[in-house]
Amino acid sequence: xxxxxxxxxxxxxxxxxxxxxxxxxPAHVPVWFMRQAGRSLPEYRALRAGAGIGMLQACLTPDLAxxxxxxxxxxxxxxxxxxxxxxxxxxxxxxxxxxxxxxxxPVVAEPIRTMADVERIPRLHxxxxxxxxxxxxxxxxxxxxxxxxxxxxxxxxLASYLVEGGPSRNHERTKxxxxxxxxxxxxLMGRLAEIAGxxxxxxxxxxxxxxxxxxxxxxxxxxxDYRAYAQPHSAKVLTGLADTGVPRxxxxxxxxxxxxxxxxxxxDVVGVDWxxxxxxxxxxxxxxxxxxxxxxxAVLFADWASIEAETRRIVDEGHRAPGHIFxxxxxxxxxxxxxxxxxxxxxxxxxxx
Numbered sequence: 001x002x003x004x005x006x007x008x009x010x011x012x013x014x015x016x017x018x019x020x021x022x023x024x025x026p027a028h029v030p031v032w033f034m035r036q037a038g039r040s041l042p043e044y045r046a047l048r049a050g051a052g053i054g055m056l057q058a059c060l061t062p063d064l065a066x067x068x069x070x071x072x073x074x075x076x077x078x079x080x081x082x083x084x085x086x087x088x089x090x091x092x093x094x095x096x097x098x099x100x101x102x103x104x105x106p107v108v109a110e111p112i113r114t115m116a117d118v119e120r121i122p123r124l125h126x127x128x129x130x131x132x133x134x135x136x137x138x139x140x141x142x143x144x145x146x147x148x149x150x151x152x153x154x155x156x157x158l159a160s161y162l163v164e165g166g167p168s169r170n171h172e173r174t175k176x177x178x179x180x181x182x183x184x185x186x187x188l189m190g191r192l193a194e195i196a197g198x199x200x201x202x203x204x205x206x207x208x209x210x211x212x213x214x215x216x217x218x219x220x221x222x223x224x225d226y227r228a229y230a231q232p233h234s235a236k237v238l239t240g241l242a243d244t245g246v247p248r249x250x251x252x253x254x255x256x257x258x259x260x261x262x263x264x265x266x267x268d269v270v271g272v273d274w275x276x277x278x279x280x281x282x283x284x285x286x287x288x289x290x291x292x293x294x295x296x297x298a299v300l301f302a303d304w305a306s307i308e309a310e311t312r313r314i315v316d317e318g319h320r321a322p323g324h325i326f327x328x329x330x331x332x333x334x335x336x337x338x339x340x341x342x343x344x345x346x347x348x349x350x351x352x353x
Contacts, residue, residue, distance in 0.1 A: 007137070007140075007205065007206060007207045009207060009209075010140065010145070010207070010209070012145060012147055012209055014027070015030075015079070015145060015146070015147050015209070016028055016029070016030035016079050016353075017030035017032065017079045017080045017147050017210070017325055018147055018209060018210065018247060019323075020290055020323035020324060020325050020353075021210060021247035021249070021268055021269050021290050021323060021325065022247070022268075022290075022323065023290055023322035023323045024323065025353055026323075026353050027353070028348075028349045028350075028351075028353055029315055029318070029324065029326050029348050029349065029351050029352075029353045030079035030080070030325050030326065031078055031079055031325070031326040031327065031344075031345050031348040031349070032078040032079055032080040032081075032082060032149070032325070032327060033072070033076070033078065033327060033328055033331075033332050033341060034082070034251075034327060034328055034330060034331040034332065035331030035332040036072040036076065036078060036082060036332055036341070037068050037069050037071060037072050037081075037082065037084045038068070038084070038332070038334075039334035040332045040333070040334055040335070040336045040337075040338055040341070041071050041072065041075065041338055042338070043071050043075075044068055044071055047064070047067065047068065047071075051064055054099075054100065055086060055100045056086065056088075056089065056092050056099065056100055058084070059084060059085045059086055059089050059131075059132075060089070060093070060131040060132070061131070062131055062134040062135040062137075062138055063135075063138065065083070065084045065085070065131075065132075065135040066135050066138040066139050066142065068084040069081050069082070069083055069084045069135070069139055069148075070139070070142055070143075072341075073143070073146055075338060075341075075342060076338070076341050076342045076345045077342070077345050077346070077349075078146075078345055079146070079147070079325075080146065080147045080148070080149050080209075080210070081139065081143055081146055081147070081148045081149065082148075082149040082151065082212075083132070083135070083136065083139075083148065083149065083150050083151065083203070083208065084135075085132065085150075085151065086100060086106075087106075087151075087152065087153025087157065087158065087214055087216070088100065088106045088153070088158070088161065089132070089199075090124050090129075090152060090153075090195050090196065090198070090199035091158065091162075091195065093124065093128045093129065093131075094121075094122045094123065094124040094128065094195060095122040096108070096121060096122065096162075097109030097110055098161070101166075104166060104167065105166065105167045106161045106166060106167070107165065107166045108161060108162055108164075108165045108166060111162060111163060111164065111165040111173075112159075112162040112163050112188060113163065113173075113177065114181075114184060115181075115183070115184050115187060118184060118187045118188045118191060119187075121162075121188075121191050121192075123191075123194065123195070123198075124194075124195045124198045124199060125198070126198060126201070126202045126205075129198070129199060129202035129203070132199075132202065132203065132206070133202055133203070133205070133206035136148065136150070136203060136206040136207050136208060137206060137207070140207045147209035147210060148207070148208045148209050148210075149208060149209070149210045149211065149212055149249075150200060150203030150204065150208035150210075150211045150212075151200075151211060151212040151213070151214060152196040152199045152200050152211070152213060152214070152237070153196065153213075153214050153215075153216070154196065154213050154214060154215035154216075154218065154230070154233075154234050154237070154250075154252075155189045155192040155193045155196060155230065155233040155234060155237070156189070156215055156217060156218050156221070156226075156229070156230040156233070156234070157214065157215050157216045157217045157218065158192045158195075158196070159174065159185075159188055159189055159192055160174045160217045160220075162188070162192075163177055163188075170220075171217065171220045174220075175220075175225075178225070178229045182229075185229065186229075186233075189229070189230070189232075189233040190233065190236075192233070193233040193234070193236040193237050194236075196213070196237045197236065197237045197240045197241070200213075200237065200241060201240075201241060201244070204241065204244045204246050208246070209246065209247075210246055210247040210248075210249060211241065211246060211247075211248055211249065212248075212249040212250070212251055212271070213234060213237060213238060213248065213249070213250050213251070213267075214251055214252075215230070215234065215250070215251065215252040215253075215255070215262075216252065216253050217253070218230060218252040218253070218254075218255050218258065218262075219252055219253050219254020219255045219273075220254070221258070222257075223257050223258040223261055226255075226258045226261055227258075227261050231261050231262075231264070231265050234250070234262075234265045234266075235264075235265040235266050237266075238250065238265050238266030238267060239265075239266040242266065247268045247269060248266065248267050248268050248269070249267060249268070249269040249270075249271055249292055249325075250262050250263070250265060250266075250267035250269070250270055250271060251270075251271025251272075251292065252271070252273070253273050253330055254273060254275065255273065256272075256273070256275050256276040256281070256284070259272065259281055259284040259285050260284050260285055260286060262285075263285040263286060263288075263289050267289065268289065268290065269289060269290040269291065269292050269323070269325060270285045270289050270290075270291055270292070271291075271292040271293055271294075271327070272291055272292065272293035272294040272329065273293065273294060273329040273330055274293070274294050274295065274296035274297075274328075274329030274330070275329070276294075277317055278291060278293060278294050278314055278317035278318050278320070278321070278324070279317040279318075279320040279321075281293070281294070281321075282317075282318075282320045282321035283320070285321075287321075287322070288322065289321070289322065290321055290322055290323030290324065290325065291318065291321040291323070291324055291325075292324075292325040292326075292327050293314070293325075293326075293327050293328070293329050294314060294327070294328070294329040295310055295311060295314055295326075295327070295328050295329060295344075296310070296328070296329050297328045297329065297330055297331065297332060297333050297336070298333070300328075300332075300333070300336050300337070300340050300341070300344070301333075301336070304340075304343070307340070307344065308347060311326075311344065311347055311348060311351075312351065314326065315348065315351045315352075324353075326348045
């Protein structure tokens, strides 16, 4: 593992993504795509087929994770690399019985339902993040002046997988536990906030230039429930990294009604899905935060004129915020034509910041 105390952070103050995150005017509108590294790229599919290992193992094989992370940077010319990983990686390396099942997603061997279950969740230690830190070290030597984004899953989303045992449409067991056993719920969320914080700080110590906290399932909650059952624990993660000086992005799906609460959790940049206009999102987060987003990933399957019109609208709306990082409103869909993504990145770079 790299000695994090010896990692010299790159001076990327002029990088468009980091400038926009600070609310400054960048040289051009920065763009990256959630899930830009992965199934939409033929070179990724070829590499994974040749490696013959599962996704979690690929995430924890430094040279493989490095190459996969670099692929979309080479192909699309995006303004940031995002570390090839998964939100359940910190659980897996801590010792939780979780696997990613193709066609299903994360599946948990022993779901969490009681305080005894919570107490058996192992704690994560920085040295266990060694394979991820080593991948970051390889990337820093390859990326030049392109920023690297690290990430982790937010406590609520991780808790949902752990309580449900896997992906859930209605999150009924999760919501039942929140209300029926709040002491168990908050103990679980506290443990997961600790794990996420350790995982993100290890990535920052290894040299990432920004981090994103994904709360994929937070949109299943009302704003009231989000504030009561989720926000304090996401805040623990985000505010716990304030001393690093690294921009913190907070993103959720279906979270238009709670964008203000998500900003209050300690984000520098609030990620926005495609369900509300970006200028309205900027208003809801209070006018003091940069925003990220928010092209509907499905629009990439339309004709180019439609894609260009939507992109120009979003960039114009982004001018209402102190800073704007162009992205999709969620991840790249697997069957997306990668040439469209490359063309989209070129279009965004040509628009007035």
